Amino acid sequence: MGGNFMTIGEVARKYGLSVDTLRYYERIGLIPNVHRSESRIRNYSDEDCNWVEFIKCMRNAGVQIEALTEYVALFQQGESTHFERKQILITQRDQLAQRIAEMKATLKRLNFKIDNYDQHIVPAQKKLKKTNKKGVLL
Amino acid sequence: MGGNFMTIGEVARKYGLSVDTLRYYERIGLIPNVHRSESRIRNYSDEDCNWVEFIKCMRNAGVQIEALTEYVALFQQGESTHFERKQILITQRDQLAQRIAEMKATLKRLNFKIDNYDQHIVPAQKKLKKTNKKGVLL
DNA sequence: CTACCGTCTGGAGTTGCCTCCAAGTCAAGC
DNA sequence: GCTTGACTTGGAGGCAACTCCAGACGGTAG
Numbered sequence: 001m002g003g004n005f006m007t008i009g010e011v012a013r014k015y016g017l018s019v020d021t022l023r024y025y026e027r028i029g030l031i032p033n034v035h036r037s038e039s040r041i042r043n044y045s046d047e048d049c050n051w052v053e054f055i056k057c058m059r060n061a062g063v064q065i066e067a068l069t070e071y072v073a074l075f076q077q078g079e080s081t082h083f084e085r086k087q088i089l090i091t092q093r094d095q096l097a098q099r100i101a102e103m104k105a106t107l108k109r110l111n112f113k114i115d116n117y118d119q120h121i122v123p124a125q126k127k128l129k130k131t132n133k134k135g136v137l138l
Numbered sequence: 139m140g141g142n143f144m145t146i147g148e149v150a151r152k153y154g155l156s157v158d159t160l161r162y163y164e165r166i167g168l169i170p171n172v173h174r175s176e177s178r179i180r181n182y183s184d185e186d187c188n189w190v191e192f193i194k195c196m197r198n199a200g201v202q203i204e205a206l207t208e209y210v211a212l213f214q215q216g217e218s219t220h221f222e223r224k225q226i227l228i229t230q231r232d233q234l235a236q237r238i239a240e241m242k243a244t245l246k247r248l249n250f251k252i253d254n255y256d257q258h259i260v261p262a263q264k265k266l267k268k269t270n271k272k273g274v275l276l
Numbered sequence: 277c278t279a280c281c282g283t284c285t286g287g288a289g290t291t292g293c294c295t296c297c298a299a300g301t302c303a304a305g306c
Numbered sequence: 307g308c309t310t311g312a313c314t315t316g317g318a319g320g321c322a323a324c325t326c327c328a329g330a331c332g333g334t335a336g
Binding site: 023035050057058060061062063082085086089091092093099100102103104106107109110111114117118 | 196223242245
Binding site: 145146162179 | 282283284286
């Protein structure tokens with residue numbers, strides 16, 4: 001176990017979050033309480049860092065803060081919350097899969113539009129308006 | 139061409155947006171100005187509806203309003219903006235592809251965690267903490 | 277004619293998620 | 307011992323994207 005215990009500034013740099021965001025996440029229960037030194041300064045352990053990295057990843061994928069705070073709270077309540085936690089993960093997984101599917105469809109659509117621009121299929125705005133009527137291009 | 143010209147309420151119902159959102163989108167230039175009746179009431183044509191549907195799709199995929207307003211403004215300026223418009227689409231397409239890639243990775247991670255919950259690989263919180271140290275689970 | 281529903285406008289309020297600030301404490305270097 | 311820089315707190319501020327509201331107008335049904 002290497003260089004344990006980092007300051008909030010180091011953690012912020014490591015994970016590309018601001019110190020304000022890290023404190024905010026802790027305050028709202030998105031990260032379990034971080035240990036402190038005698039003089040009340042936060043000392044992030046490896047485990048704390050793992051939480052930060054996990055939360056950052058989930059937030060980045062659009063998982064709502066509320067679901068994550070709930071998960072963290074249940075985690076801290078121990079093994080009895082095993083099932084509930086799993087359900088949260090499944091719900092979030094399904095929502096994420098749904099969003100990915102929608103975004104893939106939109107990606108296709110964008111690629112299609114770009115191809116049309118490339119091929120100069122749309123030489124004038126009037127013609128463009130006409131194709132709109134078919135609900136295909138814009 | 140079937141039932142042309144819908145009221146804002148009909149369009150809202152058709153596309154699952156609120157009338158407030160539709161008016162908001164028009165006000166900020168996200169949808170070209172919609173034609174009005176003599177009594178100033180909005181009358182959405184098929185083309186207007188196509189814009190609404192397009193914008194809804196793009197917003198749903200996380201494309202920023204700013205990029206879309208710029209695209210709409212260029213579109214209204216005519217064919218001379220062909221290249222600029224294409225560039226916007228390409229930028230947005232690339233950003234979207236990036237987000238999808240990240241989300242897919244997060245989806246994998248969630249599935250992995252759920253599998254672990256299923257297999258009861260994590261029977262107690264202490265053990266869970268141990269696996270955290272390897273940066274694998276949380 | 278009146279009631280009612282949907283629309284109109286401009287502007288204020290809300291939500292989610294940070295981000296910034298003032299005022300103070302602490303450890304280290306000069 | 308004083309300055310510097312990173313940390314502390316509670317609370318205010320900010321931004322994107324809506325969402326709601328008051329007050330007015332229009333068309334239709336009874």
